[in-house]
Amino acid sequence: MDLKRRPLIAGNWKMNGTSGGATVLVAGLSAAAPDISAELAVCPPFVHIESVRKAISVISLGAQDVSFHDDGAFTGEISASMLADMGCRYVIVGHSERRQHHAEQDQIIAAKASKAMQAGLIPIICVGETLAQRQTGQTEMIIELQLSGAVPRDATGKSIVIAYEPVWAIGTGQVATTAQIAEVHAQIRENLQKRLAEPDYLRIIYGGSVKPENASEILSLADVDGALVGGASLKAESFLAIAKAAV
Numbered sequence: 001m002d003l004k005r006r007p008l009i010a011g012n013w014k015m016n017g018t019s020g021g022a023t024v025l026v027a028g029l030s031a032a033a034p035d036i037s038a039e040l041a042v043c044p045p046f047v048h049i050e051s052v053r054k055a056i057s058v059i060s061l062g063a064q065d066v067s068f069h070d071d072g073a074f075t076g077e078i079s080a081s082m083l084a085d086m087g088c089r090y091v092i093v094g095h096s097e098r099r100q101h102h103a104e105q106d107q108i109i110a111a112k113a114s115k116a117m118q119a120g121l122i123p124i125i126c127v128g129e130t131l132a133q134r135q136t137g138q139t140e141m142i143i144e145l146q147l148s149g150a151v152p153r154d155a156t157g158k159s160i161v162i163a164y165e166p167v168w169a170i171g172t173g174q175v176a177t178t179a180q181i182a183e184v185h186a187q188i189r190e191n192l193q194k195r196l197a198e199p200d201y202l203r204i205i206y207g208g209s210v211k212p213e214n215a216s217e218i219l220s221l222a223d224v225d226g227a228l229v230g231g232a233s234l235k236a237e238s239f240l241a242i243a244k245a246a247v
């Protein structure tokens with residue numbers, strides 16, 4: 001394993017579960033984590049972070065979103081410093097579900113990533129094309145635009161993680177082919193290699209219908225440094241099976 005790019009297997013629980021269920025899930029994951037070489041992370045809904053924090057060990061804690069404001073009069077928002085105070089190490093920014101349902105654009109995503117970095121969190125910055133964009137040959141251009149718009153100027157290879165998540169593969173069971181994944185990951189690495197300090201540390205993870213059945217072939221690709229897992233992260237058995245495939 002290249003220690004500069006220790007694989008990261010992050011569970012995005014999305015808007016699912018009760019605090020009791022979250023506690024049981026993370027306790028089960030924590031018990032198994034010492035035997036797994038990859039870094040594991042879970043990103044519960046905000047309201048479950050406290051109960052997950054009490055039950056977690058070895059595994060990293062993350063959140064699914066963060067405000068681009070500093071603390072203050074911003075009703076309903078959660079700041080990066082609050083997440084850091086709760087023991088979070090990661091925060092997902094720019095997930096396609098936020099781009100799609102909450103009209104988030106690259107400028108906002110970059111601002112969120114910056115706030116996260118300032119608070120000492122590592123933003124997992126999501127990029128990915130829609131099916132229509134892929135079918136019309138725009139994938140490369142869309143990824144370039146998202147990287148230039150959503151990755152903060154002062155990011156380094158150590159201070160961020162990139163998640164490539166083709167929108168058409170999320171929650172659909174339709175996983176990208178290894179050739180498609182390899183091509184986009186190589187493009188992302190080449191782009192950011194030129195731009196970032198400490199590029200050798202940059203982790204680029206794949207997300208979109210990652211399951212125990214397809215994890216090994218995806219995670220063995222040269223430029224894939226882990227996975228962002230949605231549906232399969234809600235059960236300890238499937239999440240751990242994916243994590244064990246990262247070597």
Ligand code: PGA
Pocket residue numbers: 012165169170171172173207208209210228229230231232
């Ligand atoms: P999925 O979700 O694994 O359920 O496709 C991935 C994600 O949205 O991060």
